[in-house]
Amino acid sequence: MTAASSHQSTLYIAEKPSLAKAIAEGLGVVKRGNGFIECRGGATVTWCFGHLLEQAEPDAYLPDDIPKTKKGSKIWRLQDLPIFPKAWLSIVKKEKGIKTQLATIGKLIRASDVVVNAGDPDREGQLLVDEVLEHFKCRKPVKRFWVSAIDPVSIKKGLAHLKENVNYAGMRDAARGRSRADWLLGMNLSRAYTLTSKSEDGKSRLIAVGRVQTPTLAMVARRDYAVRNFVPKSYLAISALLEKAGVPFRARWKPKPGQSGMDEEGKLLLDLKLGHELVERLAKEKTALVLSAETKRRKAFQPKVYSLADIQVEANRLYGMTADDTLKVCQSLYETHKITSYPRTDCAYLPESQHAEAPAVLAAIAKTFPATAKAVERADTSIKSPTFNDKKVTAHHGIVPVANVVDWSKLSDREQKLYRLIARRYIAQFFPVHEFDETTVELQIGDEKFVAKGKVVVRKGWKVLFDKKEDAAEKKGEDDSSSQTLPSLTKGETVEVKAVEGKEDKTKPPAYFTEGTLIAAMENIWRSFEDPQLQAKLKEAGGIGTPATRAAIIQELKRKTYLASEGRKLHCTELGRSVLLKASPKVRSAAMTAFFETKMQLVEKGEYGLDAFVSEYERFIQGELDALKI
Template sequence: MRLIIAEKPSLARAIAQALPGSGRRQDGYIDCGDTRVTWCFGHLLEQAEPEAYDPRYKRWHLEHLPIIPDQWQLKPRADARKQLSLIKKLAKESDQLVHAGDPDREGQLLVDEVISTFRLGAARQQQVQRLLVSDLTPAAITRALKALRPNSEFIPLSVSALARSRADWLYGINMTRLCTLKGRQAGYQGVLSIGRVQTPLLALVVQRDASIASFSPHDYFEVDACMAMAQGRAEAFRARWQPSEACEAWCDEEGRVLSARLADHVATTITNQPATVSGVDRKQKRQGPPLPYNLSTLQIDAAKRFGMSAQQVLDTCQALYERHTLITYPRSDCRYLPKDQHGNAPGILASLAGSAPSLRDALKGADSSRESKAWNTRQVGAHHAIIPTGRALDADKLSQAEQRLFELIARQYIAQFHPAWCFQDTRIELRIEGGTFVANERIWQTAGWKALFQKETTQETPNSGTQANPGALDDIKEGATLWCLRGERLDRTTQAPAPFTDASLLSAMTNIARFVTDAELRKVLRDTDGLGTEATRASIIELLFKRSFLRRDGKSIRASEAGKALVSQLPASMTTPDMTARWEAELNAISRREAGYQGFMTQLVEQLTPLIETLGNQSFTDFSALPAPPGKKATGTRRRTRKSSGGRSRTTGKSPT
C-alpha cells in the first residue's frame, strides 16, 4: 500500500483524480485502490509556545529574556490532532510513503515534520519519495507521479526551513516581548511585534514618510534648442542642453541647473546660431517579450492596473489554482519554464482561443513553435513561472478579480509566442556655441508582442535628451551643419518622493538590495529576490496593518504614529534589511549543504543577549502619549502565522517574520 501525504485537501483531491482506482472519499483520506491520498491543512505541528518550556513564561517579564529552548518542541495544533493521528495510522499500514508538499522550502518542511513523528527507521526513511506538483491538472499530476524523486534529496531544504522557523521564533518571541513590555512601561497598551522582515519593511515606510515630510521643493531649469535642418527652414526637432562640469557650481547634486540666469544666458547665446552634429548613434534593437509572471511581478502589475492588494492577489490566485485549476502553482518565485513543457503550448493556446474571447486578438499571430528566452530549464528550481494550465475556461464561474488575474497571466504567456518588438534608436549630439545638446528618436519597426499590451504601445522616449518626431533624425550625419532657431528655457520644480502604494511597496521588497550599503549583502538580496518570500510578503504587509503600524490614505500607504515611534526606538541593525540578507545567505548555504544548522543557530543566540541589553536600557518615551491600537490591547499571548490551505500563512498566535 502506498500513502501520499499532500500539503492540503485540494492537492490531495487533484492527485486522487489522476490516479487509477475508485477514488472513494473516506474520513480524512481518499482510497484509490493500492494508493491512499491523505492531507495536511497547513502546519499540523507548530513551534511550542514559551510556556511549554517553562510555565513562568506564560506571563511576560523582562527578567525572563532571552528565552532560548534547550530542546525544541513541536506541538500538534488543537484542530489538527485527529488528522495527525489518522496520518500516523495510515503510515503504519503502508509500505511506501510519498511526500507531496508544495514545491518550496516551507512545503518541504511542513510534510517532513509530520513524517518525523512516524519515527521511521533509517532504511525506510531512505525509501520516502518526493512528488513535485506545480499544476493541478490530471495530465500534469500524472507526469509528476512518473517522475518521483527520493525525498532525501530535499533534506537540506527542510533543514534550512527548520532553521528559519526556529530563528524567527527566537528573534520574534524575545524582541516582541521586550519591546511590548518597554512600551507598557511608557503607558502604551498595544503589542509591539518585531520580525526580521516586518520591521525593516515598516522602517522603509517610516523613512519614506520622513523624506516626504522634510522635502523642500526647489526650482530648476532646462534649455531646449529648437532645431532646423538649415537657416530659414521650419523647426524639425528639439535638442536638450547637457550642462558641462563648468556649470557644477550652479547645479544640485543630481546635475539640475538651479540658476535661471544661467539658463537664460544659454538660451540667448544659442539663438540664431549654427550647430555642428558632433555625434550620431543609430542602433537597431529587438526586445523579446517580458518573462511570464512569478507571484511578486503579478502582484505588482495587479496593484498598478486594478488597485489590488498583495493579499487579494494571492488569495485570488489560490482560487484559480485550487478551485478552478486554471493556473499553475501561484506562490512561485521563478519566471522561467522548463523546455520539456514547450510541447504543451499548442494545447494551452488552443484552450485559450476556445474559451477566452477577450484574448482572441492577443492569440492572433501567436506561433506555438516560437521559443522565447523564458524556456530555460537551468533557471527553473522546484517550481516554474505562473502560466495557464490549458483547462478550458468557464468565465461565468469566475469572479471579476479572478477573470482579471487569469487574463494577465494568460496574456503574459501568449506573449512568449509573438515576435520580438523591433525598433531603431537614434541619438544625435550637437555642439552649439560651445554647449552640448542631445536629441533622441525611437522608430518602431515591428510591434511584435508589444501589440498585446495596448497601454504600453506608445512610442517610448529613450532615457536622455528630447524625443524627436519619428523620422526627423533619419538623414542627419555626423559633421553636418544645422541651425538653431532659438533657445527656450523650461521651468521645472523638484517633486517630493511619492508615498508607497501596494505596487511600489512590493517593488521595494523585491528590490530591497538598493537599501543595503554592504556590497556583499546587496548581492545576497539580489540573488534571493528581496525581502521576504513570494509566499510571505502579502501576509507581512497585512500584519503591519493589523498591528496598526501602517495605515491607508487613499491608495497611499503611510506609517502610523505607533509605527514611527517603534522604528525610532530600535537600533539600525533591526530596521535595515542587512540582517535578513545575512540570514538568507546562511539559509541558502544550508540548503546547498555548504553550511550547518548548528553554526547558524549558535550565531543568532550569541547576538540576542547584547541586543536585549541595549533595548532594555532604553525608555520608550515616544509611546507615552500614544493610545492603544483600535480594539486591541497587550496581553500575555502573541499571534502566530501558520500555513493554511488557502494561502501561505494566516494569522493565529506567534509572530511571523
C-alpha cells in the same frame, strides 16, 4: 519509481484538499472516505490543511512556578530571558477539524508500506508534511511528489516520477531554521522591548518585532520621512526646437563637464539666473551644426513571465489590488481552477522542456479566454524567447497558464483580470522580437551642445499585444523626445534653429509606498545600499521575505496598526514609529535579514547544519539582550 506498485500500499499526504483531489483523480478514484480517498493500485490520498502543527509558546519552556495572568498564561519577566529551547516542541493547532484529520493521517501511515510527501514545491511544503511524519515517528520509506502546476498533465508527470524524500532534507531544515529563528527573535526581543519601554502615560505597550516585519516597517517610515520633509528645488530644462526640410524636431541641452549651477548628479540646472542668461544668448543663434549622427538597430526581447512579486506590483498598479489579494487570486487560479502554475515563485523564467507544451497551452488559453483567440492564432510556436532558460529557473518557474480549460464565466472579475495578464505575457513569448532604429544626434548651437534622440519602429513584434491605455503608466518617465521621428541628418550639415526655450520646473519628492511598490522594494532592497558586497549578498538572498510571505508580512503590520492605508498609499503610524525607535539598528536593518536568507540557502544546500545555524542565531539574540542590559 512509478505512482504505486501492485504489491505495496502507498499513502500520499497532500498539503491541502485541492491538491489531494487532483492527485486522486490522476491515480483513479475508487472510493471516498472520511478524510481520505482510496485510489487504484492500492494507493490512498489524504491531506493536511496547511500546517497542522505549530511551535509551542514560551510558556512550555518556562518554570511552572511563574505567576499567571487572569487568562492563564505566565507573566512576562525580564529575568526569564533569554528563552532558548533545548528540545523544540511542536503542538497540534487548535483550529476546528485539525485534531481529527491528524489522527486519520496517523492511522493511514500505520497501514501503509510507502508514504509520499505531497507538500507544495517549496521549503514550507517540505516541512509541513515532514513534521507530520516526525510527529508519528514514521520509519517507512518516504518518496516526494513534486509538481509546480496541478493540471492533469503535470499531476500525471509527477506521479510517474516520484523522488526520494531524503533528497529534500535541506529544504526541510531551512524551513525549520527560519521558523526557529523567527520564534527566537520574536519571542525574546518583543518581550525585552515591551518590558523595558513605557509610553508617556507610564503604561507598558506591546513592542512586537520580527525578522522581516521590522525592516519592512523601517522602509515605509524612511519613505514617509523623505516625502514629508522633501524640499523641492527649482530647475531649468533647456531645449531647442529645430527644423530640417520642413520636419521639426527637438533637442535637449547637454551640460559641459564641470558645468556650474548643476545639482549633485550633474543632471539638473539649479541656477535659474545662469540658465535664463544661457537661453537668452542662444536664442540669437539661427543655425545648429550637426556634430554626429548615429543610428543603431535595437531589439526589445519578449517580456519575461511573471514572478509573484511582478504580478503583485502590476495588479496593484492597474487594479489597486493588495499584495495579499493578488496572492489569493493567483492561488485560486492555480489551486481551484487549475489553469495556471504554482504562484509562490521568485522566478520569471521557464524550463526549456516546457517549450514543447506551447501548442497545448495556447489552445487552452484560447478556449478559456475566447478574446485571445486571434492573438493565439498569430502566435508562432517555433519562436523560443529568452524566457525559456534552464540556467535561470529556480525551485519554481514563472507563473504561466497550463493546458487546462475552464468556462470563462466561472471566473470572478479579479480572476479574469489576472488570468488575462498571465496569458498575455505567455502569448507574447511566441511573437517576434520588437525591433526599432534608435538615432542619436549631437548638435552645436553657439558654444553649447544639444542632443536629439529619435526612434523608428521597424517591427512591432510582441508589442502589438501591449498597446493598451492601461500600459501607458509603464512609459512614464521616458524622455518624450526619444520617440520622435528625426529627419535624415549627417555630420557637418546645418539645420535651422526655430527657438531655444527654458522651462522652469520643480524637483519631485519620492512617491509614498503602495503595497505593490513595497513588495518590489522588499525584493530589490539591495538598491538601498552602496556597499557592493552587501548589494551582492542582498541580491543573492532575493531581498527580504519570500514570494510566499511578503503579502502576509504587510497584512500583519497593518493588523498590528504599525502600518495604515490611505487610499493606495501605505504609511507608518505613530505606534509603528515607536517600535522602530525601540528596536536596535540590527533588527531594523534589511542587511541582517539578507544575511539570514543567505544562511538559509546554505542550510538548504546541506552546507550548514540546522543546529549550528540556530546556535549562531541564539548568540545574536543574546547580544541584543545584553545591549538592553538584561
